[in-house]
Amino acid sequence: MTEEEFNGFFAANFTDVWGFARRRTDSGSDADDVTAETFSVAWRRRTQIPATDGRLWLFGVARNVLANHRRSARRQRNLHLRLATLQGEPVAYQQDGLVWEALAELSEEDRDLLLMRAWDGLSVSDMATVLGITAANVSSRLYKARARLSRELERRDPPDAAQVRTESRGKGSDR
Numbered sequence: 147m148t149e150e151e152f153n154g155f156f157a158a159n160f161t162d163v164w165g166f167a168r169r170r171t172d173s174g175s176d177a178d179d180v181t182a183e184t185f186s187v188a189w190r191r192r193t194q195i196p197a198t199d200g201r202l203w204l205f206g207v208a209r210n211v212l213a214n215h216r217r218s219a220r221r222q223r224n225l226h227l228r229l230a231t232l233q234g235e236p237v238a239y240q241q242d243g244l245v246w247e248a249l250a251e252l253s254e255e256d257r258d259l260l261l262m263r264a265w266d267g268l269s270v271s272d273m274a275t276v277l278g279i280t281a282a283n284v285s286s287r288l289y290k291a292r293a294r295l296s297r298e299l300e301r302r303d304p305p306d307a308a309q310v311r312t313e314s315r316g317k318g319s320d321r
Contacts, residue, residue: 147192155200156185163204169265170212170258180215184208202275205266209258209276216254248298256291263288 147155163184168177187207188195196203249257262268262276270288274281 147195152189152192155188155195159201159204160185162201163208166205166208166266167212169261171215176215180208180211183211183215187211199275202272205262205268205276206278244299244302248295248302251298252291252294255287256294259284259288259291260295 160181164177164181167180167184168174171177171180184204184207187210188204191207249260252260259273262273268276270284271281273288274284277284
């Protein structure tokens with residue numbers, strides 16, 4: 147891929163990659179960092195970008211960059227917690243909202259599957275391409291992830307949980 151072709155590829159995919167990263171990070175600046183690193187990797191590996199759907203390939207790269215970003219953030223948070231404990235400061239890392247609390251209890255893999263489907267609107271076959279697994283495997287994992295999320299929501303069982311579950315069942319269905 148020439149520099150000119152890559153510039154066109156960048157322009158065509160920047161918004162989607164940034165949105166993919168933003169929905170998975172805490173801030174716009176984190177999404178900027180992830181997007182920049184994703185395209186940096188794409189530039190270095192431009193000969194490996196598939197001709198058929200480079201967008202999905204970029205999502206796969208972005209997932210790996212995000213994993214690195216999360217590991218780094220976790221190390222920083224753990225260091226902060228250790229320092230805060232030494233200084234006796236209370237530190238709370240908690241996101242608001244029933245769904246976020248339930249999602250936080252799921253594995254990173256379950257969370258990522260559910261968010262790819264709900265936020266990014268990826269089909270099962272597109273998710274399979276991003277993850278490098280079969281569509282049947284994605285479908286099975288997605289079914290199990292939805293069941294685990296439903297159990298987490300039921301475990302919390304506030305009055306509005308039934309409504310949240312009912313609304314989420316109608317969205318993201320592959321039928």
